[in-house]
Amino acid sequence: xxxxYETLIEHLITPLVIHPEDVGxxxxxxxDSLITVQVLVNEEDLGRVIGKNGRIxxxxxxxxxxxxxxxxxxxxxxxxxx
Amino acid sequence: xxxxxFDAKNxxxxxxxxxxxxxxxxxxxxxSHEEKKGMLGLKKTLTYTATVNVNLLDFGYxxxxxxxxxxxxxATIEAELNSETGAYHFTIDSDENPLLIGKSGKTLHGxxxxxxxxxxxxxxxxxxxxxxxxxxxxxxxRQLEILATKTAKEVARSKIPATLRDLNAYERxxxxxxxxxxxxxxxxxxxxxxxxxxxxxxxE
Numbered sequence: 382x383x384x385x386y387e388t389l390i391e392h393l394i395t396p397l398v399i400h401p402e403d404v405g406x407x408x409x410x411x412x413d414s415l416i417t418v419q420v421l422v423n424e425e426d427l428g429r430v431i432g433k434n435g436r437i438x439x440x441x442x443x444x445x446x447x448x449x450x451x452x453x454x455x456x457x458x459x460x461x462x463x
Numbered sequence: 464x465x466x467x468x469f470d471a472k473n474x475x476x477x478x479x480x481x482x483x484x485x486x487x488x489x490x491x492x493x494x495s496h497e498e499k500k501g502m503l504g505l506k507k508t509l510t511y512t513a514t515v516n517v518n519l520l521d522f523g524y525x526x527x528x529x530x531x532x533x534x535x536x537x538a539t540i541e542a543e544l545n546s547e548t549g550a551y552h553f554t555i556d557s558d559e560n561p562l563l564i565g566k567s568g569k570t571l572h573g574x575x576x577x578x579x580x581x582x583x584x585x586x587x588x589x590x591x592x593x594x595x596x597x598x599x600x601x602x603x604x605r606q607l608e609i610l611a612t613k614t615a616k617e618v619a620r621s622k623i624p625a626t627l628r629d630l631n632a633y634e635r636x637x638x639x640x641x642x643x644x645x646x647x648x649x650x651x652x653x654x655x656x657x658x659x660x661x662x663x664x665x666x667e
Contacts, residue, residue, distance in 0.1 A: 440577040
């Protein structure tokens with residue numbers, strides 16, 4: 382079974398936010414080597430998801446990298462508020 | 464357990480306020496309220512009590528389990544609360560240990576950072592979370608102590624400082640601690656994050 386990156390990342394983001402209904406995770410593009418995922422959260426939650434010095438964002442990226450590496454792919458995550 | 468008592472007009476407003484103040488996802492908050500009649504019996508306010516309703520150990524365990532199943536990795540997870548230090552220990556064992564550990568423990572530390580942040584959001588006082596995969600940390604510690612001793616001996620003999628690179632804060636600490644008692648070498652960490660490195664210097 383292939384890993385569903387959208388659900389994985391959503392699963393990592395959701396417990397961190399206070400507006401779970403506003404969390405949007407979307408795969409923007411996917412080819413043989415690179416996956417681009419966009420994460421949108423409520424403006425109020427942006428800080429929580431990124432963390433001090435981007436610590437949480439980097440942790441989430443690291444976890445995503447590992448799962449993508451298993452399928453010999455790279456993954457980039459863009460985190461933004463709307 | 465995190466709790467908050469406050470006044471609000473209705474449930475919806477109360478839940479959002481509680482989530483904001485307690486800084487957690489509203490689905491983990493339990494609300495209860497009492498009605499207070501105003502002076503003339505016209506206005507009424509509701510006094511809410513919001514509680515973050517999680518058992519941290521179960522919460523962490525369930526979260527890891529779900530995450531690993533989303534990663535499509537079968538793993539056994541042990542969760543334990545150390546009653547002396549108050550630290551939460553999680554140990555993962557799976558067929559994909561190397562993947563979960565990552566290059567020099569990078570993924571492991573990502574996981575740990577994430578878990579620490581997550582669980583601290585849901586707990587009232589700061590909790591320490593320690594994550595290990597296989598016996599990575601214990602093995603790494605032993606390896607580092609051997610490396611530290613070997614390098615220190617060489618430095619003591621040659622009187623030329625030696626540099627250990629690519630160690631994270633915890634790993635540098637292990638080396639510092641290991642060599643703290645040595646008579647003929649001193650250790651310092653130099654450089655700025657993320658390029659900090661450890662230098663073992665001969666003592667004058």
